[in-house]
Amino acid sequence: MVTFSSEGGSASQVVNRLMDMGFETNLGTHDFVYHWGKKDVSDEAVIELVDKVQSKLKGMNVMLQFATTQ
Secondary structure (H helix, E strand, O other): OEEOOOOOOOHHHHHHHHHHOOEEEOOOOOOEEEOOOOOOOOHHHHHHHHHHHHHHOOOOOOEEOOOOOO
16 A cells, blocks of 8 residues: 655656556556566565565655555
8 A cells, every 4th residue: 555645756656666667557456567477476575575565665755555465
């Protein structure tokens, strides 16, 4: 889930950056979905992806919430 601030980057800027990283937009509980392309994903891989997202969105003044499912 992404929470936007009026003091940060525009929604379209945030969406474009996430889509550039391979995320897809989604309506419903989760705003964005990342498809790993494989069944077994390590904890380390998830943390690495979250680190990359944080770096990519730094300075955009958004709050992020991540959830994993199997």
